[in-house]
Amino acid sequence: MRLFGTDGVRGRVNTEPMTPETVLRIGMAAGHLLRKRHGQNKILIGKDTRISGYLIESALTSGICSMGMNVLLVGPLPTPAVAYLTRAMRLDAGIVISASHNPYYDNGIKFFGPDGYKLPDDLEKEMEALVLDPSFPEKKPHGEAIGKAFRLEDAAGRYIEFVKSTIPRGTNLEGLRVVVDCANGSAYRVTPELLSELGAEVITINDRPDGVNINHCCGSTDLTILKEEVLRVGADLGIAHDGDADRTLFVDEEGKVVDGDQIMAAWAVELKKEGRLSNDTVVATVMSNLGMEHYLARKGINLIRTKVGDRYVVEKMLGGGFNLGGEQSGHIVFLDYNTTGDGPITALQVLHLMKKRGAALSELVSDIFLYPQVLENVKVKHKGLLRDAAVMESVKEAEEKLGKEGRLLVRPSGTEPMIRVMTEGTDRELIQKIARKIARTIRKADKKT
Numbered sequence: 001m002r003l004f005g006t007d008g009v010r011g012r013v014n015t016e017p018m019t020p021e022t023v024l025r026i027g028m029a030a031g032h033l034l035r036k037r038h039g040q041n042k043i044l045i046g047k048d049t050r051i052s053g054y055l056i057e058s059a060l061t062s063g064i065c066s067m068g069m070n071v072l073l074v075g076p077l078p079t080p081a082v083a084y085l086t087r088a089m090r091l092d093a094g095i096v097i098s099a100s101h102n103p104y105y106d107n108g109i110k111f112f113g114p115d116g117y118k119l120p121d122d123l124e125k126e127m128e129a130l131v132l133d134p135s136f137p138e139k140k141p142h143g144e145a146i147g148k149a150f151r152l153e154d155a156a157g158r159y160i161e162f163v164k165s166t167i168p169r170g171t172n173l174e175g176l177r178v179v180v181d182c183a184n185g186s187a188y189r190v191t192p193e194l195l196s197e198l199g200a201e202v203i204t205i206n207d208r209p210d211g212v213n214i215n216h217c218c219g220s221t222d223l224t225i226l227k228e229e230v231l232r233v234g235a236d237l238g239i240a241h242d243g244d245a246d247r248t249l250f251v252d253e254e255g256k257v258v259d260g261d262q263i264m265a266a267w268a269v270e271l272k273k274e275g276r277l278s279n280d281t282v283v284a285t286v287m288s289n290l291g292m293e294h295y296l297a298r299k300g301i302n303l304i305r306t307k308v309g310d311r312y313v314v315e316k317m318l319g320g321g322f323n324l325g326g327e328q329s330g331h332i333v334f335l336d337y338n339t340t341g342d343g344p345i346t347a348l349q350v351l352h353l354m355k356k357r358g359a360a361l362s363e364l365v366s367d368i369f370l371y372p373q374v375l376e377n378v379k380v381k382h383k384g385l386l387r388d389a390a391v392m393e394s395v396k397e398a399e400e401k402l403g404k405e406g407r408l409l410v411r412p413s414g415t416e417p418m419i420r421v422m423t424e425g426t427d428r429e430l431i432q433k434i435a436r437k438i439a440r441t442i443r444k445a446d447k448k449t
Contacts, residue, residue: 003131004124006309006414010099013052018107020059024086026109027063028137029130031147033123034092035069041147042070044076044086046155047097048186048243051211052107056097060109065147074155076186076209078112078245080342081159087116090163098186098244101221102416104212116339117318130202160194163344166337167352174199176351179238179251181226184209184221188247191344200351203233215242220249220299227255229394236354237361239347240330246310246341247330248349252361259348260330261292262365267332268324269299270353276323276336277301283316283325285309286409290424291370304398309414310341357441371406371430376421376439380446383412385419394441398423398434406431410438 003009003017009026011018017026035041043064047053047308053076061071062149072091072278073195074082074235079096086094092114095351099106111119119127127258130136140146178200182188215221230238230251238251250258264282281302284292293303304320306312310331319333326332331341338345354361385391391410398408406425413420421438423431 003128006311007100008096008108008118008374010102010106010108010415012105013055013107018052018056020055022131023056023059023109024063025136026127026129027060029069029127030061030093030095030111031064031067031069032130032137033127035067036092040070040091041068042072042091044072044074044082044089044091044094044152045097046074046079046082046186048099049184049211049214049253050075050099050104050107050210050243051186052105053097056107057107059262060095060097061149065149067137068145068147070147071149073149073151076188077155077159078186078190078241078343078373080246080338080340080345081155082113083116083340084338085155086112086114086157088158091233093119096244100244100246100415101215101219101242104216106414108436109400112340117314118340124183126412133383133405156190156193159306160190160197163194163342163348164198166345167348171352171355172199173351173355176355177201177228177233177235178231178349178351179203179205179235180207181205181219181223181229181238181239181240183215183221183243184213185219185241185243187241187246187343188317191239191241191245191347193345193347194344195351198348200247203229203235205229218286219243221248222256223249223251227251227257231255238351241343242330247327248332248343248346249330251363252365254362256362257369258361258365260326260328260332261289261370262368263330263332263346264288264324264331264370265292265295266353267334267349268296268301270325272299272301278321278323281320281322283313283320283322285313285327287328287372287422289328289373290407292368308411311416331357371421371424371426372431373422373424374428374431374435376435377413378419378421378439378442378446379421380417380442380447382449383417383419385442385445385449386410386412388445391438391445394438400431402435408434
């Protein structure tokens with residue numbers, strides 16, 4: 001059993017590895033590896049609003065405390081807030097209990113180190129080996145040596161003040177009407193409060209989590225309601241988070257979607273004008289649109305691509321000394337501010353840019369032309385189907401049809417039992433046909449397994 005994927009441990013609750021028994025052992029392994037002989041010996045745990053968060057939180061806390069480490073509990077809080085607080089409070093680690101954009105019946109565990117970055121692969125492998133080792137632990141602390149759990153009451157307020165500090169003091173958002181779709185997730189209080197404190201008129205939707213409605217027909221995975229509300233109330237823009245608020249997508253005043261590629265491009269141009277874009281480079285994944293790449297090139301900005309996953313984006317940014325990167329899906333990372341994708345910061349920076357330029361969101365992205373892109377998500381039993389002869393032949397044939405006028409990307413999801421097929425090009429009808437044909441071939445191959 002392999003525990004760690006591209007973004008921590010994830011799965012359906014009460015099915016391995018997301019069972020209380022395994023989560024308890026994950027907590028024990030974390031407590032053992034991260035415990036120090038001196039210092040705070042504290043791990044911060046935050047979560048989103050899933051009903052299973054209580055179960056996972058309790059099991060993790062028990063495991064960590066059993067190995068002599070202490071726990072700080074903050075309750076529902078965005079993933080970037082956990083990364084920030086771990087670093088700011090000089091803690092030994094931070095843990096987020098969330099399955100991000102997945103349905104409520106899934107959950108996950110991701111770790112941040114004391115520097116606010118996700119744990120390196122080798123440490124995750126060491127942790128996984130301990131969890132799967134039946135002889136671990138050989139011994140546990142006793143008496144006063146066991147850990148304790150505390151609750152940090154002002155965590156949200158600390159994070160809100162930090163996010164506000166990313167724009168110049170004295171700047172406000174007065175005169176802007178904003179709709180915020182909280183996805184019934186962890187930012188249901190943070191983002192509305194943040195923007196209201198800065199003077200924006202905030203209309204909030206999907207801000208009443210009940211444990212099972214997270215990401216359900218709302219948030220960054222479904223912008224239908226947000227589009228309707230922006231047009232209904234005449235808002236300047238709409239903001240959509242996912243369940244753990246490490247990503248943000250937008251709807252402009254005309255009801256049109258503005259994705260992560262467009263936001264990165266607009267932000268990069270502004271940073272370059274200010275002399276703040278490190279090495280005049282943006283880091284994005286292979287999913288980012290060719291249109292963004294061509295736009296950046298015209299502005300004298302380089303684009304470097306990585307594998308899909310914000311951890312790979314951050315690794316490349318750190319390795320090359322770059323400060324702006326992200327994903328089309330709305331994970332935007334600006335290392336001058338935070339160490340991971342930060343939805344509230346992204347929202348605030350876009351609003352600040354609108355105020356600074358005196359422009360509507362549609363104007364900010366009006367000259368960023370994106371190529372048509374089709375994405376087919378194929379549910380499968382086995383992700384190894386990319387080695388199937390029929391699938392390989394279908395991919396080869398598609399690449400020949402696209403030639404230099406488009407792109408094809410077929411890859412297994414790192415977080416779900418899916419194979420994702422992405423086609424991109426100037427001819428929408430052609431790329432739709434190609435994507436559907438490959439998807440049919442994958443489904444047919446999957447039925448044979």
